[in-house]
Amino acid sequence: EVQLLESGGGLGQPGGSLRLSCAASGFNFNSEAMSWLRQAPGKGLEWVSSLSADGGATFYADSVKGRFTVSRDNSKNTLFLQMNSLRAEDTALYYCAKDWGHGRWGRGTLVIVSS
């Protein structure tokens, strides 16, 4: 069974940093692209970033480009999102999702950016 477990969320200061992780199991992680998406409180879904299976290709939403970095450790079946220069508008529930089409999602980790 595919499982995706996000962690690392919490309270971040404006201008500060957080690092999210997504532990994957139940599928061949090395062969799948992965993505991060988010949902601000009471709002719709927003794609944040995607990463190819080998980590060689990365894609970012304009709203996070230059501030967030997506990466993966295929030896540990783990996806990461390094979030720097945090802004209040980054407050959201962050999900990791499997494959280019986001076929499976984790339960999310909540990021709150506030002073």
Place this chain on the structure above:
Amino acid sequence: DVVVTQSPLSLSVTLGQSASISCRSSQSFVDSNGDTYLSWFHQRPGQSPRRLIYEVSKRDSGVPDRFSGSGSGTDFTLKISRVEAEDVGVYSCMQYGHWPRTFGQGTKVEIK
């Protein structure tokens, strides 16, 4: 960016009746293989999104055949036949043929 527009934004449906949600995009996203990368997701209150449909009309594993996707070009539809109580929540379409991926605003479905 590809703008994806859903309608209606809310829908009240009688149990056992059908419901349709429209998704229109500002441009087409057909690749060289003829595949169109449009998905539909369902999110129940307090839960993560679940993908129902990908490539316009292909149902994900375990999705009841009451759910069907159709369309082409820039005009797509999700149809729910014989609505059940568990179908409440928000339905969102997403295009994944272009970067950045973009979602529709979401359609909230409730039972009358």
